[in-house]
Amino acid sequence: MRSTTDPDLCAETPAAETPAAEQRSSVEVPTAEQSPTVSVEKAGAACGLGRSASYEAARRGDLPTIRFGRRIVVPTAALRRLLQLDGT
Numbered sequence: 001m002r003s004t005t006d007p008d009l010c011a012e013t014p015a016a017e018t019p020a021a022e023q024r025s026s027v028e029v030p031t032a033e034q035s036p037t038v039s040v041e042k043a044g045a046a047c048g049l050g051r052s053a054s055y056e057a058a059r060r061g062d063l064p065t066i067r068f069g070r071r072i073v074v075p076t077a078a079l080r081r082l083l084q085l086d087g088t
Contacts (some may be wrong), residue, residue, distance in 0.1 A: 029085060032077040037066065043074035046083060 026045040030038065038046075043063055044054020055072075057063045064078040080086045 004078050021063055035076055037073035037075055040072050
């Protein structure tokens, strides 16, 4: 089993040196007018997360969410602010 400090795992450019625009996945995030909310999975994919990690981030509060009964969604405007897509 590899340790998280294994130098082979850290061989790529550190995230701090990579511009934020390059770190984001190629998933397109709609504007709030196009779609007021997106699924947790789609929001996570825009952040470069898989399905399980997306729901874990939502549970921790790292992804802003709204709950409608059992359904959890991410407000598009908040996601765009989080990813700095609106120039703010």
